[in-house]
Amino acid sequence: MNISGLAKSYDGNTWAVEGLDLRIEPGEFVTILGPSGSGKTTALMMLAGFESPTRGEIELNGEPVAALPAYRRNIGMVFQSYALFPTMSVADNIAYPLKMRKVPRADRERLVNASLELVQLQAHRDKRPHQLSGGQQQRVALARATVFTPGLLLMDEPLGALDRKLRQTMQNEIASIHRTLGVTVVSVTHDQEEALSLSDRILIMADGKMQQLGTPAEIFERPRNAFVADFMGEANVIDVVAGRLAAGSVHVEGGTEGEYAAIRLADQVSVRPELVMLEAASDHDADAGVVTACTYQGSVVRYEVRLQSGASLVARASTGSEQQRFERGASVSVTVRAHSIVPLEAEPK
Numbered sequence: 409m410n411i412s413g414l415a416k417s418y419d420g421n422t423w424a425v426e427g428l429d430l431r432i433e434p435g436e437f438v439t440i441l442g443p444s445g446s447g448k449t450t451a452l453m454m455l456a457g458f459e460s461p462t463r464g465e466i467e468l469n470g471e472p473v474a475a476l477p478a479y480r481r482n483i484g485m486v487f488q489s490y491a492l493f494p495t496m497s498v499a500d501n502i503a504y505p506l507k508m509r510k511v512p513r514a515d516r517e518r519l520v521n522a523s524l525e526l527v528q529l530q531a532h533r534d535k536r537p538h539q540l541s542g543g544q545q546q547r548v549a550l551a552r553a554t555v556f557t558p559g560l561l562l563m564d565e566p567l568g569a570l571d572r573k574l575r576q577t578m579q580n581e582i583a584s585i586h587r588t589l590g591v592t593v594v595s596v597t598h599d600q601e602e603a604l605s606l607s608d609r610i611l612i613m614a615d616g617k618m619q620q621l622g623t624p625a626e627i628f629e630r631p632r633n634a635f636v637a638d639f640m641g642e643a644n645v646i647d648v649v650a651g652r653l654a655a656g657s658v659h660v661e662g663g664t665e666g667e668y669a670a671i672r673l674a675d676q677v678s679v680r681p682e683l684v685m686l687e688a689a690s691d692h693d694a695d696a697g698v699v700t701a702c703t704y705q706g707s708v709v710r711y712e713v714r715l716q717s718g719a720s721l722v723a724r725a726s727t728g729s730e731q732q733r734f735e736r737g738a739s740v741s742v743t744v745r746a747h748s749i750v751p752l753e754a755e756p757k
């Protein structure tokens with residue numbers, strides 16, 4: 409699928425989505441991730457054909473689809489609210505899109521059975537949706553959206569209504585269904601963890617604009633700008649003034665000439681808290697910072713450190729490791745490897 413210059417304005421004044429460009433490979437799992445109001449659902453609705461683009465093109469299999477109505481696009485959809493038919497059995501819900509497509513009864517039987525098996529709901533085929541748990545209802549919705557072998561599966565916050573534990577189980581199920589069917593998926597979420605664990609690539613949006621498109625590792629480890637760095641988990645965004653980290657008092661070690669040159673050229677850099685290393689400062693360490701807060705969070709301890717410059721940094725240390733623990737008020741020396749310092753670009757305006 410090819411998406412070029414896709415944009416939508418509802419009011420003729422402001423852009424809900426502004427200039428989306430991406431190519432999605434067959435079988436790829438792409439997640440659109442962003443905060444509330446960033447234009448995720450609008451983008452998905454244009455792909456589905458429920459909203460018409462103000463500008464831009466969508467091509468499916470080399471054909472422009474903008475002119476095709478939703479029902480002719482061969483697209484499966486899953487919503488947060490399941491949207492199952494309450495009076496129909498599980499099997500009839502799943503059979504519905506096949507009936508709409510006039511698939512003969514014998515083929516319908518076979519396809520519904522295979523689909524029930526895929527989502528492991530064979531034992532529940534005659535139940536009504538209200539007799540199922542939230543996770544089971546979402547599996548029916550997934551079966552109904554994939555039973556007719558769609559060219560594209562669109563999901564809008566598919567796990568939004570489920571609790572944390574169930575979300576993780578369902579993430580595994582969605583990953584397994586995607587692997588089995590090899591269907592192209594575009595999913596929308598505001599849940600970073602869900603996006604990181606399910607996607608081949610993630611598209612980060614803010615204010616209707618693309619902030620970054622990349623693999624989960626690229627997005628997490630090499631955020632392009634301060635918005636992405638912060639949105640993907642707590643990040644230390646540090647200004648660079650006259651070629652040096654403005655935070656001061658941070659020891660930078662290792663690294664290549666190229667890495668130092670990139671840092672010097674940037675206006676801002678980002679460092680993930682788990683890559684900030686703390687050591688007990690020696691008595692005569694003029695650069696030492698002070699731990700102003702420490703919070704035990706189970707698998708990690710989160711420290712806030714005030715540096716000599718007055719700036720604060722966040723560090724996160726794994727509790728399972730041999731790393732020394734610090735109390736509030738402790739004097740610490742702060743070290744970051746040059747490789748962990750990510751130069752940032754200005755955000756698109």
Ligand SMILES: Nc1ncnc2c1ncn2[C@@H]1O[C@H](COP(=O)(O)OP(=O)(O)OP(=O)(O)O)[C@@H](O)[C@H]1O
Nearest residue numbers: 418419424442443444445446447448449450451598
């Ligand atoms: N039908 C509509 N008419 C007018 N404005 C709309 C409509 N739908 C969305 N908007 C506006 O477009 C912008 C993007 O909304 P959209 O629902 O696409 O964002 P989102 O990222 O999906 O948000 P959320 O995570 O809260 O669902 C918002 O400013 C919203 O108010």
